[in-house]
Amino acid sequence: MSLIQYLHDSADLIRLAATPETAAQVDAAIGRIAAALKDDRPLLVCGNGGSAADAMHIAGELVGRFLKERRALNCIALGADPAVATAWSNDYDYASLFARQVQAYGRDGGVLLGISTSGNSANVLQAAEAARAKGMAVIGLTGQGGGRLGPLCDILIAAPSRHTPQIQQIHGCLYHYICEQVEARLAG
Numbered sequence: 001m002s003l004i005q006y007l008h009d010s011a012d013l014i015r016l017a018a019t020p021e022t023a024a025q026v027d028a029a030i031g032r033i034a035a036a037l038k039d040d041r042p043l044l045v046c047g048n049g050g051s052a053a054d055a056m057h058i059a060g061e062l063v064g065r066f067l068k069e070r071r072a073l074n075c076i077a078l079g080a081d082p083a084v085a086t087a088w089s090n091d092y093d094y095a096s097l098f099a100r101q102v103q104a105y106g107r108d109g110g111v112l113l114g115i116s117t118s119g120n121s122a123n124v125l126q127a128a129e130a131a132r133a134k135g136m137a138v139i140g141l142t143g144q145g146g147g148r149l150g151p152l153c154d155i156l157i158a159a160p161s162r163h164t165p166q167i168q169q170i171h172g173c174l175y176h177y178i179c180e181q182v183e184a185r186l187a188g
Contacts (some may be wrong), residue, residue, distance in 0.1 A: 016160050017170045019130050025157045026151055029113075029139045030178055032155065034185040036111045036137070037062070037073045044105055044136075046078035046098045046127050047115030050168050054175065059181040070187040076105055078127065098127035108135035116137055116140070117167040119147020119158075128152040141174065143167040 001010075033043055037038040043062065045055040059077035079085050088097050092183035102112060114124040119142035128138045130147060140153040141147060143162050150156050160168035 013072060013166050014159060014170060014173055016148070017173075022157065022174075023156055024165065026174060028155050029157060030181045030185070031113050032137045033113070033178065036109055037075070037182065037186060039109060040074050041107050041110040043073070043075040043111045043113060043178055044078055044088045044102060044127075044131070045075065045113045045129065046101075046124055047114070047121065048079075048121050050164075051115035051117065051121075051171075052077070054080055054168070054171060055113075058175050058179060059114070060174075062182065066176075066179045066183045068164075068183055068187040070183060073182075073186065076101075078102070078105075095122040099130035102127050102130040102134060102136070106131055106134040106136050110134070111138045111139060112136050113139045113141065114149060115142075115171065116147065116149055117143045117159075117164045117171075119143065119149040121149075125149060125152065141162045141171055177182055 016048045037043055045058050052057045055077040059075045062073040062075040078098045085097060088100055112127055114128050116124045125148055131138050137154045138152055139155045140149045142149055142158045143161055144158055146158045159167040161167050
């Protein structure tokens with residue numbers, strides 16, 4: 001496949017994701033996240049591999065700034081602290097790492113944004129369960145169908161693909177838009 005075809009296919013997939021249903025889910029997520037951050041309640045973001053990098057990217061945009069000068073926002077990328085990640089995973093297990101961090105940093109009224117292209121990542125599922133136990137809203141960013149994460153979510157945003165690189169391309173567009181809109185609401 002040529003680069004030109006690859007980019008055309010990517011653009012087609014992004015257009016396929018541009019539905020009223022996706023817009024409604026994203027708007028609901030923006031509202032929940034903005035409300036939590038306005039009250040200085042945490043936004044905890046987690047994922048594995050490329051989704052872990054996306055979680056750190058989101059935290060960087062919200063703690064730092066996306067497009068506007070504003071106060072720092074209470075956003076933490078779970079798993080980003082290697083001392084915590086390796087200590088817990090070595091002494092216990094990796095599947096419970098994010099849940100343990102939700103127990104430490106989560107707060108009633110906060111939000112967990114779990115990113116899993118399959119929707120079946122064990123550590124993201126456990127984080128969602130821990131967040132619900134803490135009284136946090138759970139937003140899932142997944143691939144088509146939502147996997148086992150779907151039923152644990154208050155808001156599920158599922159990219160219309162089962163191919164990981166394509167899902168991640170859509171996720172990047174969606175979370176950049178979410179960051180932009182959350183920042184616009186909170187920058188005042």
